[in-house]
Amino acid sequence: MGLVSQKVVQLQRMAFDQRSVAMQIGKWTLLLGFALLALKAGAQTTPTTLPANGSDTPIAPTKVVPKYALGPGDVISIRVVNFPDLSMDSVQIPPDGKITPPLLAGEPINVLGKTVEQVAAMLTEAWSKYVINPSVSVFLVQKRPQDAVIVYGYTPKTGAVEMRPGLRILDVISAMGGGGETGDLSHVTVTHEDGTSQTLDLSNPETKGDSPENILLHEGDIVYVPKLYQFITVLGEVKQGGQFPYEKKMTVADAIARAGGYIEGEADLSAATITRNGKTIPIDLQRFYLDGDTSQNLTLQPGDSILIPRQTNIVYIYGAVAGQGPYDFRPGDRLWDAINRRGGPTQEANIGAVEVIHTELQSKLQAELTQKYPKQAKDSKWMFDQLKKQGAIQVVDLNRYFRGDQSVNVPLSAGDFIYVPSRKHGFGIGELFQILSSANLLRLLAGF
Known part of the structure; x- marks a missing residue:
């Protein structure tokens, strides 16, 4: 074969090799395109998984666990970037689900059933009325126990009481030290796991055992003891009767002065009374005001009610x-x-x-x-x-x-x-x- 013929053959082989490479590249490009299309389709649809036994019945996709929904007894923290005064380290969610962060006293936020992300969005919207671009994060600090009853509010102790059969409301109140000096046992709220609630009067000493008010509790129940409403009341022949804030060491004379004083000529000072926890205590204020007998100027307790009657003739x-x-x-x-x-x-x-x-x-x-x-x-x-x-x-x-x-x-x-x-x-x-x-x-x- 001459030199020219050899060159022609060599060029033909090179052209064939280039065509082969091009075909291979085209083949792999096509395969890559199909793969990308498959990936895109897979991102938009849920794949059907066939059972191992070859049956045509598809297996249901794995159930996605929803994000944690907040409820009474959960403890959250709130962080606001650049606004530390708005942040809160520990907020326990009350039975009604309403929390009142700083600046929002008139517009409490209801977080029941919400995720921490949803709460953060709600707070961002609310605070945007008062500060510029608040960046809010909410974290779950402590979950409410599911195998216990939560007691919180104004009891000497608060926390979880382990659930057991036959557990009643008075059992958990007693475990937390009762109402103490600040707890109002006449308005105890129990919130159940299904979101329903009831308010109970447990202040009656005769409420015990299987009394209607001493209800059975269930897992997840939340017990809230509110603060004792601290006030005194002055009624009868005074100039401005009504309710007044209680102060430590407040006396009968202090309370009457708050009510504008008694009405001379109409008030029967000798027949005044104090009503305390359902009992009536007689006091002779005439002896105090006219004779200076301080034994009749008693020290009051929260909730006391003073009555100065009218002269009876x-x-x-x-x-x-x-x-x-x-x-x-x-x-x-x-x-x-x-x-x-x-x-x-x-x-x-x-x-x-x-x-x-x-x-x-x-x-x-x-x-x-x-x-x-x-x-x-x-x-x-x-x-x-x-x-x-x-x-x-x-x-x-x-x-x-x-x-x-x-x-x-x-x-x-x-x-x-x-x-x-x-x-x-x-x-x-x-x-x-x-x-x-x-x-x-x-x-x-x-x-x-």
Whole structure:
């Protein structure tokens, strides 16, 4: 073979080799493309796994475990970059799930059922109203025990009580030292694992054993003992009766001074009382104010209620009568006797809705209700309705008396208060009622 022929053959072989390489590159490029497409498709769909036995029935994909949902008893921490005053090292989630971080006192955050990431987002949105670009992180510090009952709040000790069959609410309260000096056992809240809750009154010493209030507990229950609402109440013949913050070493005289002092000529100082834990303690304040006997100026305890009654030889009549004011009570007097003795009703009088306050019963009931239900007692309508239900306040239709119904001519007692409404004014004591300091009410009505 000549030199030229050898070169031609050599060039042909090189061309073939290049074509082979190109084909190989093209083949691998095509395979790589298919692989990338497969990977992309796999990222978008869940692969079906066939069982090892060759059956056509697909095996369900592995279940993804959801992120931890926060609940009562969990402890979280909150970190805010560049704003250390907003950070919180330890926040225990209460039964209602609402936490109140700094700056958000008026808008508590409900974290029940939320993840820590969701809580961080909620806090970021809330704090953005007050600071620029807050960077918030929330961490789960401690999970709530699932095989125990959690007790927290204002007990001497807080924490978990190991669950056992037959465990009752009083068992766990006792294990934590009871209510102590600051725990309010009359409003204990139990939150169950399903999110439902109930409030129990465990303050009664007779609540024990299988009493209805001493409920059985279950795994995951959360028991919360709130802070004892520390206040004292002054009722009766004082200038500004009501509830006042309790202070250590506060005395009866201190409390009466807070209420503006007693009303001279109307207050029966010798018959004052303190209601404490359902018991009545008599005190003679006349001996203190007039004679300086400090033994009658007792030191008060949180929740005490002081009552200074009205002098008992008079009945008060106000409203649409000819002569308003007090009059000397006579034993056996009835409603119409009192109205008639003050000159009778005026032409504007609405005698179909005369209101009688039996003040001795009213004062006693009001003191008891205020001590037992301190929060509700601040609602004047609630208090008025309770006193009316229990007979301390009566609404009488005297039209029936003039038609021969003697039962509506109700008997009176010394110190009772009668109000005859006017068709012109169109309202009664119910609308005027505050926490019934009769002195305030008398002054208001006397202006009619």
